[in-house]
Amino acid sequence: MKKIVYVVFIIAVIGLAVNLLGNRASQDTDLAKEIDSLLEKGETQIDLTGLTNFKWTQVNLFGPYTSDEQIEDSMNIKFKGDNGGIDYLDDRFLLVFANEKHAVKTVVLSGMAHGIYTIKDNKILVVDR
Incomplete structure (x- = not known):
């Protein structure tokens, strides 16, 4: 009986870890x-499709003080992961790449050192100097 409880416990822990991570x-x-x-x-103008080696269907750019919830609402995705601290820092921007309904990668861009960032045609990072 102890073995069955132990196995169920291990399966539950693994399931929880997979769900969280x-x-x-x-x-x-x-x-x-x-x-x-x-x-x-x-x-x-930087074509992001040529620089990435992972699968993604949409990309968006977010400025300082953007919350994870705002990212989710804007992209209609579930956002779990590294937001680069943009929710409380004012010196960075965040590119969020998503595949279908989940974010897959993020990229932190430094403040406005290079200009004002925008995304064009869901694939090109444009910098207006």
Whole structure:
């Protein structure tokens, strides 16, 4: 009987861990560095489809003090994961990549050091200097 209780407990813990950790957006620091490098070189339009190596169907950009709930409402997704601190910091912007109904990756962009960021055609990061 103890073995059955133990097995049920392990299955419950694994299920809870998968639910809490599954579908979490991780921060892509390599992509952030690549975008920053292109911006430093003077690029004003960056095609994100050519820089990413993961599957995504939509991308959006969020400014300082944006909450996770606002991201969810704006993109009509479930957002769990790394928001780069934009909910309480005013020196960064966040790109959120989603595949269907879940965020998959985030990218922190530094303040307005390069200009004003926008997204065009759900794939191009535009910087207005």
